[in-house]
Amino acid sequence: MTQYYYAPASTGNLSVGFDLLGAAFEPVDGQLLGDVLAIHGEAVQSRLRLSGRYQHQLPADTDDNLVLRCYRLFQQRLGKPLPGLELELIKALPVGSGLGSSACSIVVACYAFNHYFGEPLSQSELLQLMAEAEGGVSGSVHYDNVAPSYLGGLQLMLPGSRQLCRALPWFDHWRVVLSYPGTTLSTKAARAAIPAQLPLATSIAFAAGLSRFVSALYSQDEADAMAALNDVVAEPVRLHLMPELPQLRSALQALGAAHLGISGAGPTVFALCPTDCAARDVAAYLTQHYHKNQDAMTHLCRLAPKGARLVKDPNSCN
Numbered sequence: 001m002t003q004y005y006y007a008p009a010s011t012g013n014l015s016v017g018f019d020l021l022g023a024a025f026e027p028v029d030g031q032l033l034g035d036v037l038a039i040h041g042e043a044v045q046s047r048l049r050l051s052g053r054y055q056h057q058l059p060a061d062t063d064d065n066l067v068l069r070c071y072r073l074f075q076q077r078l079g080k081p082l083p084g085l086e087l088e089l090i091k092a093l094p095v096g097s098g099l100g101s102s103a104c105s106i107v108v109a110c111y112a113f114n115h116y117f118g119e120p121l122s123q124s125e126l127l128q129l130m131a132e133a134e135g136g137v138s139g140s141v142h143y144d145n146v147a148p149s150y151l152g153g154l155q156l157m158l159p160g161s162r163q164l165c166r167a168l169p170w171f172d173h174w175r176v177v178l179s180y181p182g183t184t185l186s187t188k189a190a191r192a193a194i195p196a197q198l199p200l201a202t203s204i205a206f207a208a209g210l211s212r213f214v215s216a217l218y219s220q221d222e223a224d225a226m227a228a229l230n231d232v233v234a235e236p237v238r239l240h241l242m243p244e245l246p247q248l249r250s251a252l253q254a255l256g257a258a259h260l261g262i263s264g265a266g267p268t269v270f271a272l273c274p275t276d277c278a279a280r281d282v283a284a285y286l287t288q289h290y291h292k293n294q295d296a297m298t299h300l301c302r303l304a305p306k307g308a309r310l311v312k313d314p315n316s317c318n
């Protein structure tokens with residue numbers, strides 16, 4: 001019987017935590033915003049079929065698809081060959097979008113293989129495998145998309161600790177509007193814009209912003225958490241890739257958004273809103289002013305408490 005697995009979209013950095021903070025989001029209307037992987041059965045040789053809204057953005061040769069690359073990596077990690085699989089990737093996240101698209105495929109694939117074969121890898125072994133696979137795409141290992149997509153929620157990376165990452169508190173009424181303009185930005189290219197070293201004043205401002213945000217979440221000081229959201233690391237050097245950001249920010253703040261930031265490496269933006277009403281106005285504005293082509297999409301979301309998991313057949317009506 002076919003098994004369907006799902007992993008949600010994610011926003012890396014969340015403005016104050018470059019490479020250290022990431023959140024999984026889901027539309028409030030109950031839609032799935034993330035990739036689905038179907039395991040239809042076993043075969044002599046693994047085969048991958050592509051479907052879904054953004055299948056046209058994937059490499060034509062499925063051998064280059066991250067799903068099959070992850071299956072090879074998974075077998076290497078186990079140190080033994082596994083049977084071939086009949087796979088289908090339902091690609092719902094645009095590639096190079098800032099929504100953690102490659103991470104989402106990696107997470108859903110690694111999670112599915114581990115579940116299907118009886119969970120031979122522990123949670124932290126699987127997370128490490130996912131981060132290595134993601135590092136192969138973006139040029140350096142970072143967990144801020146794979147961790148939330150795998151585990152759900154808002155995740156703070158803890159480099160050097162055994163736990164690897166920890167879920168942070170949030171505000172349940174916060175809404176996040178994710179808007180993808182339909183154009184592409186390569187994560188590798190956007191990472192090349194980040195300087196290898198930061199001046200001391202920027203390093204202190206970065207540490208201060210992240211600490212202030214995390215401490216405001218723990219003390220449930222909403223105003224302080226919102227005020228802390230200021231990107232001093234990535235936005236200043238990536239602004240030339242997304243020059244509309246300052247104008248969009250002013251317009252959305254006038255509509256009630258508390259913050260507008262770059263989702264991951266962009267070009268998707270995320271707007272944090274304190275109410276549903278403000279989020280609806282912000283979503284309407286972004287749909288009208290930020291969409292560039294037919295591939296564009298805007299979703300009114302909340303934090304996704306759950307990450308990768310088994311789901312029902314997404315094509316069935318019940």
Ligand SMILES: Nc1ncnc2c1ncn2[C@@H]1O[C@H](COP(=O)(O)OP(=O)(O)OP(=O)(O)O)[C@@H](O)[C@H]1O
Nearest residue numbers: 065066095096097098099100101102105186187264
């Ligand atoms: N299943 C897949 N999903 C996404 N990208 C894939 C997949 N398989 C192969 N790729 C390739 O991996 C690369 C992903 O590039 P990149 O890291 O810039 O995008 P991304 O992860 O979608 O970005 P972001 O994290 O900003 O959403 C592209 O070259 C793409 O063709």
Ligand SMILES: N[C@@H](CCO)C(=O)O
Nearest residue numbers: 012019144191264265
């Ligand atoms: N932290 C990563 C996220 C990529 O989606 C970056 O900003 O490069």
